[in-house]
Amino acid sequence: MRTVSLIAAAGVVLFAIQPVFAAQTFDGLWASSKRDCRDREGPDSKTMIDLDNVIKGKPAPLVDRYENHCRIDRKTPAGDGLVLSATCFEFWDDYNKGVNGSKVTIKLAPGANGTIKIDGKPHLLCKRKDELPKAR
Numbered sequence: 707m708r709t710v711s712l713i714a715a716a717g718v719v720l721f722a723i724q725p726v727f728a729a730q731t732f733d734g735l736w737a738s739s740k741r742d743c744r745d746r747e748g749p750d751s752k753t754m755i756d757l758d759n760v761i762k763g764k765p766a767p768l769v770d771r772y773e774n775h776c777r778i779d780r781k782t783p784a785g786d787g788l789v790l791s792a793t794c795f796e797f798w799d800d801y802n803k804g805v806n807g808s809k810v811t812i813k814l815a816p817g818a819n820g821t822i823k824i825d826g827k828p829h830l831l832c833k834r835k836d837e838l839p840k841a842r
Contacts, residue, residue, distance in 0.1 A: 732788065732814045732822055733757055735838055736829035743832035749773070753824055755814070756835060757781065757788075769812055775801045776810065787815030787823075 737743045738751035754770040757778065767778035769792060776792040783789075793807040800806045815823045821830050 731835070733835040734831050735833040736822060736824065737832050738827060738829055740830070743830070751829070752832065753829060754838065756838075773797075776812065777801065777804075777807070784813070785815070787813065789813050 732755050734755060735743075736753045736755065742750040742752055749772045752772065754768075756770075757767045759766045759768050767781070769776040769778065769790065773796050774794050775796075775798060776790075776794040778790050778792050780791040781788050782791070790812040792810050792812055793804075794810050795801040795805075795807045797806075813823075813825050815826075817823045817828050821828050823829070
């Protein structure tokens with residue numbers, strides 16, 4: 707009985723000293739440069755990711771870029787990142803109607819110093835998800 711207690715205690719100690727790593731969140735507003743983080747109209751590298759988005763009470767994860775609104779159809783873990791299978795639309799009306807979309811794959815991975823990689827290109831955080839206006 708004493709051996710079992712010692713083994714259990716050793717297991718608890720080992721578990722207690724293991725570092726706890728929080729999975730990096732990909733949600734938020736990202737850009738390839740500080741300059742692109744500025745709030746201005748027109749094409750730039752800003753990418754808004756909301757993997758927990760809900761529209762009219764239904765899950766509607768999305769990746770939104772300038773004139774490229776992507777509905778996430780499937781999320782697949784890939785190492786410490788995600789591969790998103792998505793349908794992208796040029797116009798919000800098409801997104802809402804589900805017409806004229808094109809199928810794409812978007813790869814998300816953690817980057818250095820709090821950045822992420824979107825399709826292999828580094829992006830820095832402009833705003834956390836909770837700092838953004840509520841989605842449509």
